[in-house]
Amino acid sequence: AIGKSKLIRDGESVLVGVSGGQASSCLLHLIQEGLSGRAHKKLRFKPGLVFIDEGATIGMSAEERLANCTQVLEIMEKTGFPCYLKALEQAMELEKEAFTNTADQTDTASVTSVENLTKLHRYDKAEEELLALMDSLKSVSAKEDLIKSLRQKILIDLALKKGYSKVMLGDCSTRLAVQLLTDIAQGRGAHVAMDTAFADNRCNDITIVRPIRDFSSKEVAMFNILNNVPSVFIPRITTKAADSVSIEHLTERFVTGLQAEYPSTTSNIMRTGEKLHTEKKSSSENQCAICQAPLDTDVPPSSALSAVRFSETVSRCSSVTLSIFSTDTACCGGGTCQSEGQKESECCGQGDGSCQSKESKLTRDEVESALCYACRLLIKDLGDVSKLPKHILDDISQRQRRTKMKSEIEDFLLDPSNTPD
Amino acid sequence: MPIKCNLCEAGAILKRPKTGDALCKNCFYFAFEEEVHKTITDANLFVRGETVAIGASGGKDSTVLAYVLKALNQRYDYGVNLVLLSVDEGITGYRDDSLETVKRNQQQYDLPLKIVSYEELYGWTMDAIVKQIGLKNNCTFCGVFRRQALDRGAILMKVDRIVTGHNADDIAETVIMNVLRGDIGRLQRCTAITTGTEGALPRSKPFKYTYEKEIVMYAYFKKLDYFSTECIYSPNAYRGFARAYIKDLEKIRPSAIIDIIHSGESLSVKKAVKLPTQGTCERCGYISSNPLCKACILLEGLNRGLPRLGIGKSHKERRKLNEMLAQKEEAGNEKTTPDNSTETTENASSEKSATGSPKQKCENCSCGQKCLSEKVEDLQLDRRKIDPTLIDF
Numbered sequence: 001a002i003g004k005s006k007l008i009r010d011g012e013s014v015l016v017g018v019s020g021g022q023a024s025s026c027l028l029h030l031i032q033e034g035l036s037g038r039a040h041k042k043l044r045f046k047p048g049l050v051f052i053d054e055g056a057t058i059g060m061s062a063e064e065r066l067a068n069c070t071q072v073l074e075i076m077e078k079t080g081f082p083c084y085l086k087a088l089e090q091a092m093e094l095e096k097e098a099f100t101n102t103a104d105q106t107d108t109a110s111v112t113s114v115e116n117l118t119k120l121h122r123y124d125k126a127e128e129e130l131l132a133l134m135d136s137l138k139s140v141s142a143k144e145d146l147i148k149s150l151r152q153k154i155l156i157d158l159a160l161k162k163g164y165s166k167v168m169l170g171d172c173s174t175r176l177a178v179q180l181l182t183d184i185a186q187g188r189g190a191h192v193a194m195d196t197a198f199a200d201n202r203c204n205d206i207t208i209v210r211p212i213r214d215f216s217s218k219e220v221a222m223f224n225i226l227n228n229v230p231s232v233f234i235p236r237i238t239t240k241a242a243d244s245v246s247i248e249h250l251t252e253r254f255v256t257g258l259q260a261e262y263p264s265t266t267s268n269i270m271r272t273g274e275k276l277h278t279e280k281k282s283s284s285e286n287q288c289a290i291c292q293a294p295l296d297t298d299v300p301p302s303s304a305l306s307a308v309r310f311s312e313t314v315s316r317c318s319s320v321t322l323s324i325f326s327t328d329t330a331c332c333g334g335g336t337c338q339s340e341g342q343k344e345s346e347c348c349g350q351g352d353g354s355c356q357s358k359e360s361k362l363t364r365d366e367v368e369s370a371l372c373y374a375c376r377l378l379i380k381d382l383g384d385v386s387k388l389p390k391h392i393l394d395d396i397s398q399r400q401r402r403t404k405m406k407s408e409i410e411d412f413l414l415d416p417s418n419t420p421d
Numbered sequence: 422m423p424i425k426c427n428l429c430e431a432g433a434i435l436k437r438p439k440t441g442d443a444l445c446k447n448c449f450y451f452a453f454e455e456e457v458h459k460t461i462t463d464a465n466l467f468v469r470g471e472t473v474a475i476g477a478s479g480g481k482d483s484t485v486l487a488y489v490l491k492a493l494n495q496r497y498d499y500g501v502n503l504v505l506l507s508v509d510e511g512i513t514g515y516r517d518d519s520l521e522t523v524k525r526n527q528q529q530y531d532l533p534l535k536i537v538s539y540e541e542l543y544g545w546t547m548d549a550i551v552k553q554i555g556l557k558n559n560c561t562f563c564g565v566f567r568r569q570a571l572d573r574g575a576i577l578m579k580v581d582r583i584v585t586g587h588n589a590d591d592i593a594e595t596v597i598m599n600v601l602r603g604d605i606g607r608l609q610r611c612t613a614i615t616t617g618t619e620g621a622l623p624r625s626k627p628f629k630y631t632y633e634k635e636i637v638m639y640a641y642f643k644k645l646d647y648f649s650t651e652c653i654y655s656p657n658a659y660r661g662f663a664r665a666y667i668k669d670l671e672k673i674r675p676s677a678i679i680d681i682i683h684s685g686e687s688l689s690v691k692k693a694v695k696l697p698t699q700g701t702c703e704r705c706g707y708i709s710s711n712p713l714c715k716a717c718i719l720l721e722g723l724n725r726g727l728p729r730l731g732i733g734k735s736h737k738e739r740r741k742l743n744e745m746l747a748q749k750e751e752a753g754n755e756k757t758t759p760d761n762s763t764e765t766t767e768n769a770s771s772e773k774s775a776t777g778s779p780k781q782k783c784e785n786c787s788c789g790q791k792c793l794s795e796k797v798e799d800l801q802l803d804r805r806k807i808d809p810t811l812i813d814f
Binding site: 139141180181183184185186187188189192244245246247250251254258265268269271272275276277303304305306307308310311312373374377 | 666674
């Protein structure tokens with residue numbers, strides 16, 4: 001698949017995300033084989049490996065996390081490529097470095113070897129923040145979704161900082177089929193194509209690549225056994241949980257169950273995904289702040305999104321305010337509405353931007369306007385929006401300011417697409 | 422202490438499945454009807470003065486649909502004439518009971534009613550079809566035939582538009598089913614609120630955003646009369662899987678159904694993908710993406726005793742054919758069991774080559790154009806003389 005797409009040039013630097021599980025170990029093995037001289041078609045790129053420790057999400061003790069990291073690092077180091085170790089907590093304190101693309105290959109500060117693992121504890125504060133965020137999300141599906149987004153953010157941030165132009169992930173077809181259905185179930189239909197395609201270019205500079213997407217998990221497992229590829233099993237948030245604890249878990253059971261009876265299920269799903277595509281919006285203001293995908297909330301009046309908003313209005317505000325509904329689509333238009341009694345949303349009655357945002361706290365509506373449909377559902381679950389990682393909140397505040405600026409100078413802006421040449 | 426309704430000060434008697442708010446009876450009616458009204462006005466479903474047929478099966482969706490449309494038509498003055506249209510598939514124990522319900526509805530709401538049946542349109546009832554084809558693919562037959570039946574009945578009543586009671590759950594199931602089956606063409610169209618505007622009567626789904634549970638609740642509190650058993654042939658349908666999945670999803674996150682519809686609406690297909698284009702059927706003039714519409718193909722298959730004519734994959738048939746030929750060469754004898762695949766390939770070629778037969782009204786499907794059933798019966802299907810090179814898929 002790598003050769004077919006001609007995406008990876010010779011000598012390019014690629015960051016490989018290793019989770020320690022079967023699929024990524026298989027990917028690692030294949031990369032090694034491909035790079036060595038014996039391969040039939042030699043792969044030519046320079047990989048770097050990264051492992052993200054997510055032990056904080058399930059409350060593993062420090063020793064367990066240490067043990068897991070050690071195991072995975074051992075495997076990674078045998079390959080001889082530069083290895084990085086990151087913890088999920090670091091997603092809470094990423095700084096935005098949008099303008100620096102300088103390759104920083106000589107910085108060996110974060111390259112760890114097995115002996116340096118005692119440094120795990122330096123992220124305590126961030127860990128607390130992460131735990132607070134996880135706790136305030138009531139449903140497991142939302143937690144999983146957030147973990148996934150944070151994980152992606154870390155990978156991309158690391159790639160940017162170290163000068164890697166691509167990120168490679170080890171997702172096999174079964175996992176991707178489950179992901180596709182989960183995305184549909186969460187309302188991410190617009191991003192389905194990006195999440196399961198070979199190349200995912202939601203961020204302007206970094207492309208995410210999934211080379212083993214054509215192999216089912218059974219094939220991967222068999223490959224590993226036949227070639228003695230070592231892998232580490234690290235429990236996730238939904239391991240050994242009841243079936244209906246989260247959407248992704250339920251979908252996994254559904255797909256694997258269906259696959260047993262109708263063997264073509266996963267390939268059908270993958271093929272459907274291949275036929276879809278996502279429209280790419282140009283500016284970064286049209287990207288969701290959490291998942292970086294294009295916003296899909298710009299919808300005509302006859303649509304599911306407006307139906308949902310209307311339902312909420314009709315159920316919560318008194319009938320008097322219904323007549324003003326049509327003028328204000330951002331929130332229920334009227335002073336009598338009580339949206340979940342949050343303190344932050346008391347200023348939601350003024351949709352014209354006269355909201356006094358002297359305090360740094362963002363209102364829930366402002367946060368929502370910068371998110372795609374599915375991430376809004378995530379926020380709905382969240383008790384307090386200020387618990388989100390700081391860089392996301394900063395991003396949203398910046399967008400708000402820019403929108404205000406734009407509305408002030410709107411009359412004088414020329415739209416380049418409209419002027420005939 | 423009793424929970425207060427969100428909108429008025431009365432005590433709440435129910436919790437809305439869609440948003441989880443507590444509402445009293447009247448506010449719930451209000452909310453429900455307002456939402457349907459908004460769906461109708463946003464999508465501009467109705468034009469003043471047109472006649473609208475309500476596809477009435479006697480089940481909860483169509484009963485509530487008839488009731489609500491009648492009420493909204495009066496309240497907001499859409500200016501449409503409503504009629505009831507019902508289809509008799511010939512399933513004993515299910516359809517005949519539900520038809521009684523439809524007749525009662527007609528009297529209750531005072532709307533004209535027309536019933537069309539498979540027996541008179543096609544010459545086959547669902548019971549007979551199931552006897553031929555078994556329990557696995559019968560929903561295909563019923564669905565295809567019903568669509569045509571509705572259209573023909575509507576034309577007879579001079580109707581401008583058909584509305585059906587498909588609710589949010591149905592559409593979500595369809596989206597999931599189409600993803601699982603890889604049907605891109607349908608996936609694009611299935612979330613549209615109005616389908617089939619060119620060549621055939623437009624059909625709309627005003628209940629597109631209403632949950633099934635809310636429809637049941639509405640009918641329950643308003644004490645509307647409906648027939649609530651499932652089709653006896655449905656348990657083995659593929660749709661059952663999608664339905665079970667959605668029911669589980671709803672338990673985890675009640676808004677999942679609308680989320681799926683939103684996803685379905687936001688899907689966009691790559692331009693390079695080949696989508697089936699719509700033309701018309703050669704035989705009956707109905708809308709179709711192949712030279713012959715699916716109903717005609719299915720009917721041919723039934724009439725000739727080859728029920729699997731329109732179902733299944735042609736390359737598998739080809740493979741079976743080749744295997745069989747190989748077998749035949751070894752054995753050198755006439756085949757003992759009639760194999761559907763050989764006859765299928767014969768049919769495909771004969772249908773495409775048959776032209777110019779005199780126009781006569783076919784008794785079976787009453788399509789008024791050249792009918793091949795008699796011609797085919799004349800054909801001596803000699804299984805020894807098949808030449809694979811002549812078969813054209």
